[in-house]
Amino acid sequence: MNKTQFIEQLRKALSGIPQVEIDDIIRDQEEIIRDALAAGRTEESIITSLGNPTELARNLKAEFKIEKAQDEIKLGAKVKAMFGAVGAVLVLAPFNLIFVLGPMMAMFGILLGGWATAVAITVVCFTVALAFFFFTIVMPTGALGWVGIGFGFLGVMFLGLAGLGVMYMVSMMVAQLILRYLKWNLNFVKRQAGAV
Amino acid sequence: MNSQFNKGVIEMCVLALVSQRDLYGYELVETISKRIEISEGTIYPILRRLTNEKFFETYLKESSEGPPRKYYKMTAAGKKETEKLLSSWKKFSGDVNSIIKGGE
Structure with missing residues (x-):
């Protein structure tokens, strides 16, 4: 492989990330090749030492x-970007499937349970509270106690809402943890592959 | 050298060198490869990662021999990381040397 082929393959394999990033990486590689050539190295030995362009691009x-x-600060965008990152790591090392996807699915299950509970509490309590208030209006006499019960459910509904807030924060934290693990995992895979 | 061992050490060398002055990629390759066997392909991913971690900033500077080169400059966070790594390295290598000498 010569210099031009290396750069071409690298550029092709990098597609999928923003053009500025691709241009920056290509610029860096060209600089290194240029400097190494100027230092008297042969083109072939430089290209060999730079490694497989497809592998480099995947990393x-x-x-x-x-x-x-x-860097994403909104949960929806973060989760979406996280799946993209997981996909990229899996392409690099398919045997990673069980170490990455297994724990992730378990965590998603737990989080989903939390979200479902918070949503259920909020919706159910809101509905029940409304029902009690409605009942009070329809039958005004002797129904004052029911207003109290209605407010009771309203109170619990706010707990449910607070639960939603907590779930949002916890989900963000979990996503951040998963990403840190992915990063660690990526470095680990690289080491296993023998690349320094 | 064992590659698992090598990786962290090279990274530390890169940090230590850039903490002394701004350098460009091939300068690092040449400096380190005088003593440790490394290649162009080794240094680049390390530089990129350390830049992503905000340990380095980069800027382009004209060179006399051709197109501009990318220089790596240490940030405050990089300085802190370097100090941390170097102090634990000094302790570690001192301990290993004592053990090899058979001392206490």
Whole structure:
């Protein structure tokens, strides 16, 4: 493989991340090749030492996607970006499936349970409270106690709402943890592959 | 050298060198490869990662031999990380040396 082929393959394999990033990586590689040539190295030995361009691109892409997901500040966007990052890591090391996807699915299950509970509490309590208030209006006499019960349910509904807030924060934290694990995992995979 | 061992050490060398002055990629390759066997392909992913971690900033500077080069400059966070790594390295290598010498 010569210099041009290396750069071309790298560029192709990098597609999927923003063009500025691709241009930056290509610029860096060209600089290194240029300097190494000027230092008297042969083109062939330089290209060999730079490694397989497809492999290099996969690593850089995975790293970029993890970084991007870490920088997302909204939960929806973060989770979406996180799946992109997981995909990129899995392409790099398919045997990772069980170490990445297994624990992730378990955590998602727990989180989903939490979200469902908070939503259920909020919706059910709101409905029941409304029912009691409605009942009070329809039968005004002797129904004052029911207003109290209605307010009781309203109170619990606010607990449910607070639960939703807590779930949002917990989910963000879990996503951040998963991303940190992915990063660690990526470095670990690289070491296993023998790449320093 | 064992590659698992090597990786962290090279990263530390890169940090230590850039903490002394701003350097460009191939300068790092040349400096380190005088003593430790590394190649162009080794240094680049390390530089990129350390930049992503905000330990380095980069800027382009004109060179006399051709297009501009990318220089790596240490940030405050990088300085802190370097100090942390170097102090634990000094302790570790001192301990290993004592053990090899057979002392206490």
